[in-house]
Amino acid sequence: MSYFPNVGMGTFIPVDSIVHRIDPRVKIVxxxxxxxxxxxxxxxLHLMPYMVFTGILFYLSKIPIKAVLKGLKPIxxxxxxxxxxxxxxxxxxxxxxxxxxxxxxEGVNMALLIxxxxxxxxxxxNLLTFTTSPVSITDGMEELLKFFxxxxxxxxxxxxxxxxxxxxxxTLFEEAERIMKAQMARxxxxxxxxxxxxxxxxxxxxxxxxxxxxxxAEELAIAMESRCYKGGEGRTRLxxxxxxxxxxxxxxxxxxxxxxxxxxxxx
Amino acid sequence: xxxxxxxxxxFYSIGTPFEKKALExxxxxxxxxxxxxxxxxxxxxxxxxxxxxxxxxxPTKGEVLIDGLNTRERKNGSKIRELVGVVFQYPENQFxxxxxxxxxxxxxxxxxxxxxxxxxxxxxxxxxxxLPEAILDKSPFELSGGEKRKVAIASILVRKPKYxxxxxxxxxxxxxxxxxxVKFLKxxxxxxxxxxxxxxxxxxxxxxxxxxxxxxxxxxxFGPVKDIIHFEELRKYVPLAELISLLEQxxxxxxxxxxxxxxxxxxxxxxxxxS
Amino acid sequence: xxxxxDVSFSYGDREIFDGINMEIGDGEWVxxxxxxxxxxxxxxxxxxxxLVPTxxxxxxxxxxxxxxxxxWEIRRRVGVVFQNPDTQIVASIVEDDIAFGPENLxxxxxEIRERVEQVLKVLRLEPFRSSPTYALSGGQKxxxxxxxxxxxxxxxxxxxxxxxxxDPPSRRDINKIIKFLYDKEKITVVYSTHNPEEIFxxxxxxxxxxxTLFFNGTPWEFFSNPERVWKCxxxxxxxTHLCYKLKKRGLDLSFPIxxxxxxxEELWRLKSxx
Numbered sequence: 001m002s003y004f005p006n007v008g009m010g011t012f013i014p015v016d017s018i019v020h021r022i023d024p025r026v027k028i029v030x031x032x033x034x035x036x037x038x039x040x041x042x043x044x045l046h047l048m049p050y051m052v053f054t055g056i057l058f059y060l061s062k063i064p065i066k067a068v069l070k071g072l073k074p075i076x077x078x079x080x081x082x083x084x085x086x087x088x089x090x091x092x093x094x095x096x097x098x099x100x101x102x103x104x105x106e107g108v109n110m111a112l113l114i115x116x117x118x119x120x121x122x123x124x125x126n127l128l129t130f131t132t133s134p135v136s137i138t139d140g141m142e143e144l145l146k147f148f149x150x151x152x153x154x155x156x157x158x159x160x161x162x163x164x165x166x167x168x169x170x171t172l173f174e175e176a177e178r179i180m181k182a183q184m185a186r187x188x189x190x191x192x193x194x195x196x197x198x199x200x201x202x203x204x205x206x207x208x209x210x211x212x213x214x215x216x217a218e219e220l221a222i223a224m225e226s227r228c229y230k231g232g233e234g235r236t237r238l239x240x241x242x243x244x245x246x247x248x249x250x251x252x253x254x255x256x257x258x259x260x261x262x263x264x265x266x267x
Numbered sequence: 268x269x270x271x272x273x274x275x276x277x278f279y280s281i282g283t284p285f286e287k288k289a290l291e292x293x294x295x296x297x298x299x300x301x302x303x304x305x306x307x308x309x310x311x312x313x314x315x316x317x318x319x320x321x322x323x324x325x326p327t328k329g330e331v332l333i334d335g336l337n338t339r340e341r342k343n344g345s346k347i348r349e350l351v352g353v354v355f356q357y358p359e360n361q362f363x364x365x366x367x368x369x370x371x372x373x374x375x376x377x378x379x380x381x382x383x384x385x386x387x388x389x390x391x392x393x394x395x396x397x398l399p400e401a402i403l404d405k406s407p408f409e410l411s412g413g414e415k416r417k418v419a420i421a422s423i424l425v426r427k428p429k430y431x432x433x434x435x436x437x438x439x440x441x442x443x444x445x446x447x448x449v450k451f452l453k454x455x456x457x458x459x460x461x462x463x464x465x466x467x468x469x470x471x472x473x474x475x476x477x478x479x480x481x482x483x484x485x486x487x488x489f490g491p492v493k494d495i496i497h498f499e500e501l502r503k504y505v506p507l508a509e510l511i512s513l514l515e516q517x518x519x520x521x522x523x524x525x526x527x528x529x530x531x532x533x534x535x536x537x538x539x540x541x542s
Numbered sequence: 543x544x545x546x547x548d549v550s551f552s553y554g555d556r557e558i559f560d561g562i563n564m565e566i567g568d569g570e571w572v573x574x575x576x577x578x579x580x581x582x583x584x585x586x587x588x589x590x591x592x593l594v595p596t597x598x599x600x601x602x603x604x605x606x607x608x609x610x611x612x613x614w615e616i617r618r619r620v621g622v623v624f625q626n627p628d629t630q631i632v633a634s635i636v637e638d639d640i641a642f643g644p645e646n647l648x649x650x651x652x653e654i655r656e657r658v659e660q661v662l663k664v665l666r667l668e669p670f671r672s673s674p675t676y677a678l679s680g681g682q683k684x685x686x687x688x689x690x691x692x693x694x695x696x697x698x699x700x701x702x703x704x705x706x707x708x709d710p711p712s713r714r715d716i717n718k719i720i721k722f723l724y725d726k727e728k729i730t731v732v733y734s735t736h737n738p739e740e741i742f743x744x745x746x747x748x749x750x751x752x753x754t755l756f757f758n759g760t761p762w763e764f765f766s767n768p769e770r771v772w773k774c775x776x777x778x779x780x781x782t783h784l785c786y787k788l789k790k791r792g793l794d795l796s797f798p799i800x801x802x803x804x805x806x807e808e809l810w811r812l813k814s815x816x
Contacts, residue, residue, distance in 0.1 A: 170676040182361040185353040187377025207363035219629035226622045228646040238641035238654045309709045441775030469780045513806035
């Protein structure tokens with residue numbers, strides 16, 4: 001495990017909390033709704049309730065603060081870029097100048113707005129993935145996608161593909177590492193030289209990996225067929241998602257929060 | 268000229284919550300020309316040890332020296348990988364070239380040899396593993412299981428290693444395949460030092476001079492085959508050792524330095540018929 | 543009962559079998575042997591309708607595998623475990639994977655739960671029920687593959703070299719389980735292998751060679767002819783091999799001998815006579 005980070009099972013953090021126990025469908029819908037409303041709010045002040053609300057949810061989820069902040073790491077660069085871009089390139093009333101760069105009031109406002117939105121976007125999606133196992137997410141997705149059946153969305157197939165991909169990610173990383181080491185034993189060096197050479201140096205890794213994936217896919221398909229898999233039709237589930245009182249309550253709270261927020265914006 | 272492993276420990280993911288001890292305080296040496304087998308259940312640290320020998324892993328503590336070169340020094344890496352060739356488990360899974368020729372040549376080209384030298388070595392390697400030159404133009408993917416395994420071995424031999432490590436060379440082979448491979452490995456003895464990691468005990472015993480027994484990251488035993496065979500934990504898996512100890516109890520006297528079946532046959536015939 | 547009547551099979555123009563006949567009755571344990579490429583895997587795929595014969599018929603309890611309507615019932619009855627532990631597991635969590643077969647059968651969730659619990663218990667997998675499947679060892683994965691098949695309550699357990707990628711302790715573990723299922727759950731076993739120890743569990747050995755039925759008899763009979771054993775891609779147990787070599791040198795030993803103790807005693811007897 002020395003060449004690849006441990007990304008296996010997403011970022012699910014299995015602790016017991018009320019947020020963890022909420023039905024994945026409720027969580028997925030809530031996060032989507034919150035994100036939509038977050039991105040249509042144009043006023044910095046209106047973002048404050050979202051911050052408080054997200055904060056409360058994180059507090060209830062018992063996710064360690066360290067993990068929460070760490071979630072920001074991958075977008076730090078993007079965040080900084082968006083922030084600086086907005087500050088310096090939004091036209092409006094000049095507040096002060098740094099050399100030839102003018103900082104406008106509108107710019108500062110925009111930068112904070114966009115930055116905060118990005119941070120909240122990451123926090124909310126992480127809240128979902130931290131508190132919901134990948135298996136539950138795919139199960140939830142499958143159920144939700146059923147609403148779009150009239151559009152002929154293959155909800156079962158999409159969910160099955162997702163869950164098998166999740167299942168095989170760790171296997172693929174292991175395989176990649178094995179092949180890499182075998183090629184290094186034959187004197188291969190990865191990622192050295194100039195641009196084209198560098199790309200070419202990965203051929204001895206990529207080709208065997210692909211061949212392996214196809215072979216595995218075939219073997220898996222045979223094993224699945226042998227276990228009577230014939231698509232989603234007539235298939236039942238061991239764990240049926242069932243909405244309980246707390247799930248309804250959670251959904252109502254989220255909706256009330258959004259309604260209140262919208263009304264505050266109007267009046 | 269030797270492989271020297273001095274007080275080596277290895278930890279995976281050191282400093283993280285996933286930290287895992289794989290090897291603990293291992294020391295041994297193997298002179299050029301000696302052949303050794305490594306035994307141990309899954310998770311005993313065998314594959315970690317292999318990777319330490321050709322600098323794919325660097326010890327957390329201790330030193331690994333290959334002909335005096337320390338694996339810890341980055342600049343030694345490629346020289347060490349030339350000296351120590353490793354044939355990993357299911358080596359045919361690493362094929363990526365269009366022809367057997369290119370597949371074998373890959374390892375030699377990485378040594379930055381001249382075109383002529385690469386060509387000479389490829390033809391030599393394919394002869395050593397006992398395949399016809401005509402196979403060089405074929406695709407490595409259309410060969411039989413046994414042929415694939417041989418081509419994979421040739422793709423390491425082409426680098427002319429002094430120490431040749433095999434990780435489970437018999438995995439997935441049936442009897443004629445295994446037998447042919449054992450015969451081939453025996454033919455390599457003398458030209459290289461073999462280090463063979465396997466569960467297939469019967470084959471191994473006839474092949475090597477020294478045996479190491481690893482368990483849970485610790486070296487439980489290391490020594491010449493004929494001594495280690497009396498090692499309790501091992502003997503129950505070695506019917507031949509049990510046979511010999513039973514016969515010795517009855518007063519027969521064996522002069523054994525290997526566990527090759529032919530040699531054993533001779534010893535028994537000598538003992539039963541002529542003494 | 544499994545019945546093959548005059549079965550031929552070819553992939554395109556590559557012929558694998560030509561006119562094979564065999565019967566496997568309830569309560570048998572058949573070891574299926576043959577060198578690599580002798581058609582063992584193909585035969586196994588014919589047994590559950592993954593492949594259908596180009597000529598002849600394969601009948602599972604009287605149901606023809608060529609009849610589309612029978613396919614799912616046949617696959618339920620004939621549970622197949624394959625060689626590679628890594629490519630048989632569908633779900634990320636152990637108990638979800640066991641449930642996969644019953645879910646495909648469309649059973650009620652309570653029934654699925656009951657079967658999962660039962661299988662977890664029989665195979666002693668309870669401590670792993672919520673474990674992620676990728677973290678299991680090869681032996682545990684293979685155990686899970688057996689569990690997934692058992693949850694469909696098959697009559698026949700067909701295994702295609704299930705231990706060839708495992709180390710000896712895991713191998714013994716898997717064999718112990720199959721022995722248990724055979725003895726206690728009265729399941730019929732078809733087990734393809736190269737390993738001599740595994741052949742000894744069987745009540746009957748069926749050997750394939752070059753697309754024909756090459757041998758059909760008890761393990762004891764099978765091992766009594768070393769040339770035949772080797773031709774089938776099987777190693778002779780090492781003591782038996784030594785015994786054979788000594789016999790060829792003119793020592794008057796009985797054959798086959800399997801245990802070190804027995805060989806030691808025979809050798810001692812010979813020596814005493816000298």
